[in-house]
Amino acid sequence: MIKIQKLCKSFQRPGEDVLHVLRDLDFSVEAGEFVAIVGASGSGKTTLMNILGLLDRADSGGYELHDTPVENLSSVERARVRNEAIGFVFQQFHLLPRTTATENVELPMLYSTRGDTDISKKAREALCRVGLEERLTHYPSELSGGQQQRVAIARALVNDPGIILADEPTGNLDQESGRQIMNLFTELNRNGSTILLITHDEAIASAASRVVRIADGQLQEAITRVAS
Amino acid sequence: MNWKLLLNSSLRNLGRFKLRSFFMSIGVILGVATLIIGSTLGGGAAQKIGDQIDRMFGPGTIFIASYELKEPDLQAVADELDQIVAYAPRMMMGELEISSAGRSSQAGVAGYSANADYVWNRSVTDGRFFDDRDIDRAARVALIGDKLEDELFDDGGAIGEEIMIGSVPFEVVGILEPIGIDPHGEDRDMEVYVPFSTAQRRLANTDIIGMAKFVVSNADLVDEDADQIAAILRDRYQIAEGEKDSFQLYTSKFADVAADKAKRMLNVYVLLAAVIVLLVAAVVIASIMLVVVRERIAEVGLRKAVGATSGSIAAQFLWEATTVSLVSGLLGVAVGFGAAAVFANLYEIPMQLKPLGLLVALGASVLVGIVSGIIPARRAARLDPIEALR
Incomplete structure (x- = not known):
């Protein structure tokens, strides 16, 4: 599903040395996997996530998504891939304020070219999948952190993307809410979603079926477990 | 999308x-x-x-304003120039207190002649306009605007009633045609008209008229006529060559512009x-x-x-x-x-x-x-x- 070869990305801030964040990084994810990428802060895991999510471009290297090279797509085409093939979950949830849960989940469908007719119905179904059928018309300010993150996950799911990219999804949550969110990811994975989780927390990463470690701009396989 | x-x-x-x-x-x-x-x-x-401007000027008219203008000046101009069809003075008295039976109001008072309904384009809707006898006798008769009538008298009926202009009693003989507010913002339906001779003798105690309007026979020639009027007046006022006019003349052509x-x-x-x-x-x-x-x-x-x-x-x-x-x-x-x-x-x-x-x-x-x-x-x-x- 995801195939990355010799990916390089470096940054240069004025007056500082060039920072090689990713160096000849190889990585691949098969459909149906639940992979956790673990790394200390500054290890380049968010940079990797941004490149995987087509929010950023690598300096060099190959990236194939669904067997299609994406390095040379135009910005409009990349926007379309983000819309249809990728679902994002962020640490800060990034829900629109003063906008109901259902309307937040409808958002990706506004930019879809598929021409969904009943986006409200699809949004409600996605909210049911994450257990928020009782909170459809609530505003983010009326929801707990865990519930807000569920809305964000429903938003990531609603366009049926092949893969969900989650960047520290439990980082802003208490332990119990974090555990519930991880259970939700496990359940979604069991039902067929491919999940790529980025975290600095080994305990959180242990929910994944495969854990890779990022350090010095490269990945190392850590533990491989057979998905139950 | x-x-x-x-x-x-x-x-x-x-x-x-x-x-x-x-x-x-x-x-x-x-x-x-x-x-x-x-x-x-x-x-x-x-x-x-x-x-409003048409009403003030009308076609083929010349408007004169001067602080030394008197009735004989107008007479002299009319006598000398055949093309003058008519003329009428307008003697502005300013705002005065008008009262009747305990009610009072401020209103602009002006003195006019018997032909002012024609020359100044304003007639009466009720009662009668001034006649020559009113002018000759300096009669204490007045025409009032309909708004002033409403202020001073319940349900109309001003005609035949007495009003005081300052301390001088007048009989209301007509109600002026309503014409609303003029371009200067004056409510002309609050005005009082009196014969100009009465204004001179009983209200102002002066011969000075201040303003007048001439009607000429050929509207196309108003500017030339105005020049002739100016010449007569300069002569009467003994204004030397090169000195400024002591009067202003405005013609209907100027008004159109x-x-x-x-x-x-x-x-x-x-x-x-x-x-x-x-x-x-x-x-x-x-x-x-x-x-x-x-x-x-x-x-x-x-x-x-x-x-x-x-x-x-x-x-x-x-x-x-x-x-x-x-x-x-x-x-x-x-x-x-x-x-x-x-x-x-x-x-x-x-x-x-x-x-x-x-x-x-x-x-x-x-x-x-x-x-x-x-x-x-x-x-x-x-x-x-x-x-x-x-």
Whole structure:
């Protein structure tokens, strides 16, 4: 599903040395996997996530998504891939304020070219999948952190993307809410979603079926477990 | 891209920030209302100014004002120049206290002759005008405007009643034809007319008349006639060669030019006022939208992450600015028509419905939205999603 070869990305801030964040990084994810990428802060895991999510471009290297090279797509085409093939979950949830849960989940469908007719119905179904059928018309300010993150996950799911990219999804949550969110990811994975989780927390990463470690701009396989 | 849904969500967005939307609207509402008032009342007001000037001058008339003008001067001019068909003095007394049976009011008082109904274009709707006997005897008779009648007497019936002008008693013999408010803002339906001889002897104790109007036989020659009048008066007043006139002459040709100018100025000022207000409105909308973009950086980043292109982000902000502006424009049309109706009623100006004015007003509001939305929309579209989501 995801195939990355010799990916390089470096940054240069004025007056500082060039920072090689990713160096000849190889990585691949098969459909149906639940992979956790673990790394200390500054290890380049968010940079990797941004490149995987087509929010950023690598300096060099190959990236194939669904067997299609994406390095040379135009910005409009990349926007379309983000819309249809990728679902994002962020640490800060990034829900629109003063906008109901259902309307937040409808958002990706506004930019879809598929021409969904009943986006409200699809949004409600996605909210049911994450257990928020009782909170459809609530505003983010009326929801707990865990519930807000569920809305964000429903938003990531609603366009049926092949893969969900989650960047520290439990980082802003208490332990119990974090555990519930991880259970939700496990359940979604069991039902067929491919999940790529980025975290600095080994305990959180242990929910994944495969854990890779990022350090010095490269990945190392850590533990491989057979998905139950 | 699902444009219909996207536009809908922009609309909902505006509804969520009512106070902000209100501040963005107010300038456009005022600007468009000004345009609507201008287009519905401008023609009528210009017409009214024209009518008032026509009433004051009429075709083929010469208006004279001088602090030393007396009746014999007018007589001399009329005797010497055959083309003078008629003349009539107008002796302005200013505001005086008018009272009757315990009620009183301030009103402009002026002295006129028996032919003033013809020369000064104002007759009576009830009772009678002055006659030569009134002038010869300096009779204490008065004509009053209908508004003054309403102020002093219940349910009309002023004719035959006595009023006091200052401390001098007069009999009301006629009610003046209503002509409304003149271009100087004077309510001419509050006036009192008395014979000019009475004004001279019983109210002012002076021979000075101050103003008069001549009617000439050929309207095309008023300017030449005015020159001849000037020559006679300079002679009578013994004004030496090279000295300035002690009087001013205005002809109906001059009045036509002045009326045209007044009409044009009215249109220009209304348009100018509307344009300035709309420009300010555009700046206000643009600056509020810029703040909105900054406030919604995370939203823009998120929208890009879930598939928005730069184009659709720009379109969203442009659409929001244009919607505010267009909706405000529609409100402005309503406010404008409302205000125009009030003014029309208050100042007795006929209203005209001009579809072109309506189109221009709504077009202007759309233009304001687009112009003010461009910069904020570009700024939003250029945001880097990674920076925006940080």
